[in-house]
Amino acid sequence: MLNLERARALRVIDTPTKGRELLEALKDIEDHFIKAYDSGLEISRMLEASRVQCLSGLEEIKESSNKLARSITWNRSLSSRSSSSKSLLSSSSVSSSMRTELKSDLFDDYGMDAGSHSLTLGRLYAWEKKLYEEVKAGEQTRKTYVRKCSRLRSQDSAEEGLHFVDKSRAEANDLHSRISVALRSVESISDRIQKLRDEELQPQLYELLHGLMRNWKMMLESHEAQNRVMLEVKYFNSRAYGKFSNDSHRLATLQLEAELDNWHSCFTAYVSTQKAYIEALGGWLSKFVSPNVEFCSSGDPLVLPCRIHWPPLLVTCHDWSACLEKLPHKTVACAMKSFGKDIHALWNQQGEEQQQKRKVDGLSKELDRRTLAFQRAERRILESKISEQGSEMSVRNFIEDIAERKNELEMFRKRLDVEQGKHLASMKETHGIIINGFQRGFSSVFESLAEFSKATVKMYSGLVTYRKNAKTAENNGSNVSYME
Template identity: 55%
Template sequence: MDKTRAEVRDLHCRILVAIRTIESISQRIQKAKDEELHPQLVELLHGLMRTSKTTLELHETQKQAMLEVKSFTYSAYGKFSNNSHRLATVQLESELQNWRSCFAQYISAQKAYVKALDGWLSKFNAREFDFYSRSSKSSSVLPSQNNGPPLFVICHGWLTSLEKLPDMSVMHAMTNFGKCIQELCAQQGEEQHQKRKVAGLRKELDKKVLAFHRAEGKILESKVSGKNTEVDVKHRDECLVVRKDQLDVLRKKLDAEKAKHCESMQETQQLTLRRFQEGFSSVFKSLMEFSKASLKMYAELVVKSKDSKVGDENGEPSSQ
């Protein structure tokens, strides 16, 4: 019996030591949250708010600049597209895809960070939850978004607000602009194809003109020398007329293809101006709306953090 009592006392002592250890660790965690995590999180929100304000101003300027573009005045404008132009278009599409990917990663990373932090606080703040729940006379054990430990209030509000940001509008605008760039790339390819057709016809025409002049020269020589009969000369003259008619047909065909090439050039230039203006304007507009919503979100979270701090100092749960 004495042995059993001794074992019970020993077990009781161990339990007390474990409880004190847990309480000590809990206090250190609480201190780290209050003195390190909370201020750093508030500082991060201030930084993100400043960043959102700056990006909003930049996107407003960019959008306005694109709306004011009426024409291109660079030295290559008005000339046909070449391989370097098409390569630049392909590179632009690649950069746009990378931009879209980076934006998606930024949103995903922020959501993952806040979600992980919110989940951690939900698990390790059961006592605080219970305190705030009793303080607010709530029947629920878990606090609401505006009722609970200050840090939890901020993180939960942040996580909820992130889901409401118009990030998908930005993604759609970038995707649509990417399709416009692909359309432009296809048009540049069509223009280059038309250019090659013109070059091929011009080469063929030059070759036939040269052959025609040679044949014409030989006929003149034969007439002067008198070596050929009148019938032969007449036959050659008739052949020369036929070849001349063929040259006229080829010239008309070349002129028609040159006109098509000119139209294709104009279409490429108009498409470049229109698509770039519409595409970039749409992207910048969506980014403006996103930055505006982000700025509002961070500003509200900063205010919430101040109110939570005041409520915490007064020993009251935060409520807004």
């Protein structure tokens, strides 16, 4: 009976108004999340995320590095997807089984039309390591040569003997020849690294820019649609309303809070990781700038004339990094954090509602027990008085006793009504937090994500357009400034 009364009272809360219902709206939100996820699969394919996951073990990574090293050893002209794969797989020094292994592991299933970005980075790393070893060995040889020449100049041919002097000269000449060979090797490796940079890495980065631009255009559409959906939410209608603040639903709220925290972490990681990668790549590319060319570090980096001496990919990375700094990622992070706090407040409110419900249920049981006890006592007293056929005084005492017991019962019932009113108020507050919290929180997040997506699309579009204009300007020897 009491539960029925509460249910009737709650129907006032659930009366639909003009607008969308929360649960129905959240289904549309989920659909747009799936569309956004699907658009991101292209980037995962381009960056070969599944292949990177497969190489998570140390032994697999070592084996992959060894294959890259062998590919460099067998064919020293690896520079592009077409030339590197054809020349390597046709090399007479490679067995048929090894060709099959390398073909399946290194050159098949490219994530980009321009080739495997991860394998290009692997080859660049291998060549950089080889270059480091060659320079280190050449430096040691040069130092030995300098010491040998110094000793040879200080030698007295009369005292040391002509044979010993001739031997020292021969050793010095041999060291000089080794230095010349090392210099040619260093120059050759440097040429291969630059060829990899221009023929593989550069087109891969530009292809990635196009892919990211397409991805964020879809993200922009999804987040704008999600924001519109949440702004239309006006009410919450659930068959389980009045019972949703149980342990399982509190757990669901807690899980939602955890997912929001994970969403925030993933978003900030995406921004910071992209920034770290572009900065690292730009730092490496800056090594190709001649020491005689001034590397501008002040003023507006996007229009400085010294950029004309930079490799095109360095200009792109420099502009890319500068634009990443201006994206409104902090606004998104703050909106996600704020929404997480709203969800945590809902979790606390559900706990308070549960506590109030337990209090009402306990009082209801106590009222039922007292009512039953009163009825039994009333029946016993009535039977006793009738059998005794007592005096008028006894009847009056009986009436007073029953009235007192009834008054106590009525006071307890009023106490229960007060607690039921508090429970109803608590449920209304929970309901309000759900409607306002979800609408305000999601709308804030989606609005900030839409602005971030719009700025991101503009950034990638500008970088792509700049590259197209730069190609035309290269032949004219003019400089192109990137305009946001």
